[in-house]
Structure formats: C-alpha cells, structure tokens
Amino acid sequence: MASAEEHLERWRAAGILEAAAVERIRAFERDASRAKEREEGGEGPGILEALIYLGIAVTAVGVIILVSTTWEDLKDWARTAVVAVPGLLALALGAGLLRLDRPGMVRGGHIAWLTGGALISGATALAADSAGWHTDDSQLATGIVATGLALALWAVSPGHPQVIGIAAGTYMLTIALGGRSDEFSFHVAGISLVLIGAAEVVATERGWLEPRLAARAAASAGVTWGAFFAGFEEGWAESLVFVAGAGVVGLSIWRGSLFYMLAGVAGVFGGLIATITRHVEDETTAATMLIVIGALLIASVVSIARFRPWDRQ
Structure with missing residues (x-):
C-alpha cells in the first residue's frame, strides 16, 4: 500500500497538485502528528520518569516521618513552615521538569505540582488554625487556595494531575460551603x-x-x-x-x-x-x-x- 508521501509525489508529478499545495499538506500533517503526540503523551513511561516518581514518593515519606517525630515540639509557625516549604520546593521541581520539554519529565512535573498543591493547601489549613480562625473559615480558605492553585497550575500546563487537583479543590470548597450553617448541610x-x-x-x-x-x-x-x-x-x-x-x-x-x-x-x-x-x-x-x-x-x-x-x- 502506497504511503501518503508517495501519493503526494504522484499527484504532484501528474499535475493534480501544485508544489505549493503539496508543501502545505505536508506542513499540516506534521503539525497534526505533533499535536496527536502531545495529546497521547508523546512517548511511553521510561526509567527516568520512574525514578522521578520514586524520588517524589521517598522524599514525601521522609518529610512525613520527620514531621511526625518532631510535631509536638514545633511551634505553630514552624508547623506551617515544615509543610509549606516542601510544597514550594515541589512546585519549583515541577516547573523545572516542565522546562525539559520531554513527555516523561512533563508528566513527572505535573505529579510534583499535584504534590506541591496538596502540601500548600495543608499549610493553609495549619496557618488558619494557628491564627485562631473558626473551623468553617479555615475550611473555606483551604478550599479556595486548593482550587485557585490547581486552576493556576492547569492554566500554565494542562495535565491529568492538575484536573484531579481542580476536582479535589472544588470538593473541599463544597464541603466548606456545606459547613457554613449551624449544622452541616448536605x-x-x-x-x-x-x-x-x-x-x-x-x-x-x-x-x-x-x-x-x-x-x-x-x-x-x-x-x-x-x-x-x-x-x-x-x-x-x-x-x-x-x-x-x-x-x-x-x-x-x-x-x-x-x-x-x-x-x-x-x-x-x-x-x-x-x-x-x-x-x-x-x-x-x-x-x-x-x-x-x-x-x-x-x-x-x-x-x-x-x-x-x-x-x-
């Protein structure tokens, strides 16, 4: 079976298509192919991507263990910082991975952003609690921050993890809205x-x-x-x-x-x-x-x- 390129050459040689039209068709097909690769993730998962996920998971577990062993000894501001700082670092890591412009690294960057967004949302809840806010106000602030941050990250680079972050943030927001009355309103x-x-x-x-x-x-x-x-x-x-x-x-x-x-x-x-x-x-x-x-x-x-x-x- 003849390829599309062979058909184009035959039609150009037969005078059915002009050379300029052939080049426009080739350019269109190249752009369509690149767009399809971006939509499908371009390339499958590789060892570097797996190591990125493993590194994020190991670091997260280390932070959890460190926080759990020192939590009672930390002051309020330190509790917020010990959650917020890793969150900011995760966001920075995600931005760095996205700049590499390789599908595997982009996916890893999106996961890092999702992790960072979760940590920043947790830090928001801790900061609100430390400031003496009412539980309803703390939940509302956390939901707004989670949703807003997920939307901002999605606007920069749309990805599956960012859509999950938007869904999680809006769910937190609706729970906060339900809790604004004296009794929780389902x-x-x-x-x-x-x-x-x-x-x-x-x-x-x-x-x-x-x-x-x-x-x-x-x-x-x-x-x-x-x-x-x-x-x-x-x-x-x-x-x-x-x-x-x-x-x-x-x-x-x-x-x-x-x-x-x-x-x-x-x-x-x-x-x-x-x-x-x-x-x-x-x-x-x-x-x-x-x-x-x-x-x-x-x-x-x-x-x-x-x-x-x-x-x-």
Whole structure:
C-alpha cells in the first residue's frame, strides 16, 4: 500500500497538485502528528520518569516521618513552615521538569505540582488554625487556595494531575460551603458539587477543560456524587441522584464516553441501595427488592436486545 508521501509525489508529478499545495499538506500533517503526540503523551513511561516518581514518593515519606517525630515540639509557625516549604520546593521541581520539554519529565512535573498543591493547601489549613480562625473559615480558605492553585497550575500546563487537583479543590470548597450553617448541610454541599460538576461537563465538551479523559471522569463524578451526597438528608433531594445519573448516562450515549456511563450507572446504583435500605427496615425484604429490581433490569435489556423493536417497520 502506497504511503501518503508517495501519493503526494504522484499527484504532484501528474499535475493534480501544485508544489505549493503539496508543501502545505505536508506542513499540516506534521503539525497534526505533533499535536496527536502531545495529546497521547508523546512517548511511553521510561526509567527516568520512574525514578522521578520514586524520588517524589521517598522524599514525601521522609518529610512525613520527620514531621511526625518532631510535631509536638514545633511551634505553630514552624508547623506551617515544615509543610509549606516542601510544597514550594515541589512546585519549583515541577516547573523545572516542565522546562525539559520531554513527555516523561512533563508528566513527572505535573505529579510534583499535584504534590506541591496538596502540601500548600495543608499549610493553609495549619496557618488558619494557628491564627485562631473558626473551623468553617479555615475550611473555606483551604478550599479556595486548593482550587485557585490547581486552576493556576492547569492554566500554565494542562495535565491529568492538575484536573484531579481542580476536582479535589472544588470538593473541599463544597464541603466548606456545606459547613457554613449551624449544622452541616448536605443539600448545600451536594448541590454545589452538582453545579460545579455540570459546569465542568460543559467546559469539557466545549473543549475548554482538558485533558478530556481526566476532565470527563472528574466532572461526571462531581455530578453523580454531589447528587448522592445531597440525598443524605431525607426529602426531595433523595431523588436527585436518579435524575443526575440518568442525565449522565444519556450524556454518555450522546458523546460516546465510557466514563460518563460508569459514573451514571454508579450514581443510580448507589441511589437504589440508599433508598431501599433507608426506607425498608427489614433486611430480607430490602435484599429481595434489590434482587427483583436487578433481575427486571437484566430481563428488560436482554428482551430489548433480542427483539430490537426499533428495527420493525
């Protein structure tokens, strides 16, 4: 089978394409190939990348052991510093690895940034606690710092770990919002997470939030878990997880995404378990209901797949 380059040469020689058009096609294909390599990570993991991950892990364990053995003897400012300084160093390491502009080093830099963001967020919580802030205010500040830092790092260099950092930061933020009232509000926390997840879904499908793989996983998890979380309080919000799960499943069919399908099914499954066990006191009855519902679902799917009513005239 002739290659694309051979076809171009034949078409140029036959006068079908001019030389300038051939060069434009070659340039376009080179750019497309480079873009695909960047999207797929370029090259597979190598020994240098593995050593970077090992170094980060070993250093983190060393810091944890050092902090745990001296924690009680440290003053408040020292406790904050002993967490913040490694965080800043991790951010600096990530920036240095990204400058090497090699796929393995870039991935290592993203992991270093994720680690640094977690440490800086922890240092924020410690600083707020040392300053005597109320727990609700401390949680809110930590969530804002975690989300803001993850967004800033993602803006500099989008990567899977940065999307995970954004998801973790927004989750902390919604927990803080739920705790602003006298008693923790699952409604506020859960619905806030649903709204943020829905916004992430829109941003992902519009191509604004990338990489798409991690973005879809984080966004769909936010929608379904937020809806399930809101239903922890009895009432109208119990049905929210079924609406959200069905919506995410529908989105998976429309966009052809397995992550959306898994998140939607998990949400509906969790909602069924929670609803039945909450409202049916007898365990045997609850188990029987779950078996019957599961069997009916399977039978329905098999029947539809077998008879394919949409093929009938």
